[in-house]
Amino acid sequence: xxxxxxxxxxxxxxxxxAEANVKACVSCGLCTATCPTYLxxxxxxxxxxxxxxxxxxxxxxxxxxxxxxxxxxERCLSCFSCMTTCPAGVNYKHLIDRARAHMHAYRSSRPFxxxxxxxxxxxxxxPDRLRWAFRxxxxxxxxxxxxxxxxxxxxxxxxxxxxxxxRKSAKFAGPGTAAVTTRKRARxxxxxxxxxxxxxxxxNDATIRLLxxxxxxxxxxxxxxxxxxxxxxxxxxxxxxxxxxANVDGWWKAISREPADAIISNTSACGSVVQxxxxxxxxxEGYEDKAAEIAGLSMDLxxxxxxxxxxxxxxxxxxRVAYLSACTLQHGQRAGNVPKDLLGNxxxxxxxxxxxxxxCGGAGLAPILQPEIATRLGARKVxxxxxxxxxxxxxxxxxxxxxxxxxxxxPIAHTxxxxxxxxxxxxxxxxxxxKDYMNDVPLKSMLRPxxxxxxxxxxx
Numbered sequence: 185x186x187x188x189x190x191x192x193x194x195x196x197x198x199x200x201x202a203e204a205n206v207k208a209c210v211s212c213g214l215c216t217a218t219c220p221t222y223l224x225x226x227x228x229x230x231x232x233x234x235x236x237x238x239x240x241x242x243x244x245x246x247x248x249x250x251x252x253x254x255x256x257x258e259r260c261l262s263c264f265s266c267m268t269t270c271p272a273g274v275n276y277k278h279l280i281d282r283a284r285a286h287m288h289a290y291r292s293s294r295p296f297x298x299x300x301x302x303x304x305x306x307x308x309x310x311p312d313r314l315r316w317a318f319r320x321x322x323x324x325x326x327x328x329x330x331x332x333x334x335x336x337x338x339x340x341x342x343x344x345x346x347x348x349x350x351r352k353s354a355k356f357a358g359p360g361t362a363a364v365t366t367r368k369r370a371r372x373x374x375x376x377x378x379x380x381x382x383x384x385x386x387x388n389d390a391t392i393r394l395l396x397x398x399x400x401x402x403x404x405x406x407x408x409x410x411x412x413x414x415x416x417x418x419x420x421x422x423x424x425x426x427x428x429x430a431n432v433d434g435w436w437k438a439i440s441r442e443p444a445d446a447i448i449s450n451t452s453a454c455g456s457v458v459q460x461x462x463x464x465x466x467x468x469e470g471y472e473d474k475a476a477e478i479a480g481l482s483m484d485l486x487x488x489x490x491x492x493x494x495x496x497x498x499x500x501x502x503x504r505v506a507y508l509s510a511c512t513l514q515h516g517q518r519a520g521n522v523p524k525d526l527l528g529n530x531x532x533x534x535x536x537x538x539x540x541x542x543x544c545g546g547a548g549l550a551p552i553l554q555p556e557i558a559t560r561l562g563a564r565k566v567x568x569x570x571x572x573x574x575x576x577x578x579x580x581x582x583x584x585x586x587x588x589x590x591x592x593x594x595p596i597a598h599t600x601x602x603x604x605x606x607x608x609x610x611x612x613x614x615x616x617x618x619k620d621y622m623n624d625v626p627l628k629s630m631l632r633p634x635x636x637x638x639x640x641x642x643x644x
Contacts, residue, residue: 185209185236188244197467199243202282206240208274209233215266215276220543220561221259229256232266232276239283248290257283259554261547262417263511268518268541277516278463281416288419304549305418309410309427311381318382362392362402369399371442372488373435373481375449375458378410380582386613387582390604391450391485397608398494403444408434411449411457412464417548428457428464432474439481447478450485450600452581453548456516458482484513485600486523486580497530497606505532505602506574508565508588510581511543523580523599530606534578538568546587558587566591576615578602589614 187203194200215232216222222231229238229252238253249257257280266276291298307313372395376388392402408431412424435447449455457464459482465475507524514520520540527534545551545561566588569577577596579585585596601612 185211185240187240193244193246198282198285202239202243202279205275205279206236208272209236209270210272212271214271215269218265218269218541220261220263220265220545221557223542224557224560227256230259232270235260235283236274236276236279239279242283243286249287254287257287259557261511261543261545261550261554261557263543263547264515265511265541265543268515277460281421284417284419285421286419288421301418304552305415305420305423308414309378309412309423311378311409314379314382360404362396364396364399364401366397366399368401370445370492371401371403373438373444373447374402374404375411375431375447375451375454375482376404376409377449377451377454377582378414380451380454381409383586384582384598387450387598387600390598390600390609390612391448393609394600394604394607398492400492403438405434405438411454413453413457413548416457416464425464425468428461428475429468429471431458432461432465432471432478435478435481436474444481446483446488447481448483448485448488450580450598451583452484452510452513452517453583455482455484456512459517484517484519484522484580486513486526487517487519489526489603490519490522494526494529494603494607498608499606500531501606503532503575504573505534505576505578506537506569506572507534507599508537508544508569508577508579508584509540510579510584511547513580514541523578526603527578527599530603532578532602532606535572535574537565537572539564544584544588546581546583546585548583550583551587562587562591 185206185208187206189199189203194203211233213231213233216228219231222228224230228234235257238256242249242253260280262277262280264277267274270276307317374388374391380387388404395402410427411431412427415421415423415427435444438444447458449458459479461475461479461482462472465471468475505527507527509520509523513523524534542564543561544565545558547558551558569592574594576594577588577592578599579588579596580599582598585598589596595612595614597612597615601609601615605611605615
């Protein structure tokens with residue numbers, strides 16, 4: 185694709201990177217076949233090729249985006265299926281991130297839109313703030329009509345999502361190190377996440393139980409948390425860099441004290457962000473080399489388990505599991521089938537879902553920022569899931585879980601919860617209705633989070 189960036193513009197490393205990606209695009213249009221937003225309405229402006237053209241024009245002009253450009257770029261879900269399809273290797277992720285940072289610099293003219301984004305960026309990435317916000321959800325729901333009227337409908341939508349989880353949530357026990365219950369075979373650092381610690385803290389608990397039971401020491405490092413993905417999605421690049429730097433500092437201190445085999449995440453969206461830290465922190469003094477090493481150590485939990493011998497499962501289930509491959513795992517990390525193999529090895533009957541490469545609509549902030557698109561894609565995915573006649577759904581990303589939980593009549597579990605149960609852990613909390621499918625053989629003892637998390641020596 186032709187570009188007309190000036191020589192002065194190309195001295196900016198960010199714009200030079202954007203130009204290289206635009207020029208790599210050959211406008212073949214193969215990406216449109218897998219783009220969920222293009223699939224809904226067939227609008228070229230809602231497909232990767234059309235968006236790349238708009239990004240090029242916007243960055244070349246170096247001016248505020250038009251209302252049309254802002255609308256169509258904001259509708260992108262960042263599922264990155266286009267990157268899997270693209271024969272030219274265009275890094276669309278870097279392009280859309282650059283476009284969002286540019287649009288953030290020219291903030292929306294709508295004051296309530298700016299306020300809503302400020303609320304999301306200053307709450308979602310911080311577990312203590314989010315926990316407090318969830319306690320306010322009954323009030324927000326009662327004032328829903330007023331909140332929506334003044335332009336803060338997405339905040340009301342967030343309250344609806346929170347309402348499905350706030351009564352069940354518990355505070356995740358961390359930071360700390362999980363003492364292994366057998367011979368130590370490996371050591372990993374766990375990205376505990378931000379919203380996950382509030383919405384589904386049991387995912388981290390299940391991860392630690394599963395690994396510690398198999399000889400993997402797990403450390404949750406103090407002062408690490410949000411990967412920066414929320415800020416990136418909102419175009420707040422400086423905030424994303426600050427959060428990434430905090431994680432790099434914490435993990436670097438930990439691996440300097442004792443090397444780690446991996447930095448793992450059980451939410452694929454977060455793992456995808458960390459794996460791109462070398463690009464995010466490019467040019468940031470004192471962080472480039474560290475970020476590259478951290479990114480090289482980062483992997484999804486399933487990828488780590490793929491090469492780690494879990495041994496035979498201690499329980500068996502006759503449940504028929506429909507595996508939902510999160511976009512950030514199959515397109516972002518290119519590891520979509522690994523969890524299926526792990527579940528099969530654990531004894532589950534795993535079935536594929538049609539259109540598995542198409543986003544369910546739960547991508548990141550999509551249910552909040554683009555509820556109409558998220559709802560339509562969610563309904564499409566639910567129809568496909570019902571067709572495979574499964575007993576439950578397995579998924580590896582928190583956003584997919586929260587998006588689909590409201591829409592399904594049968595339970596959803598994270599892959600790690602099912603693996604944890606098969607290898608000796610408790611029945612996942614949402615699978616109690618499936619007790620007839622679970623041949624639950626109780627262990628002699630079952631550790632609670634406060635039992636297996638010990639303070640890190642010297643941790644602040």
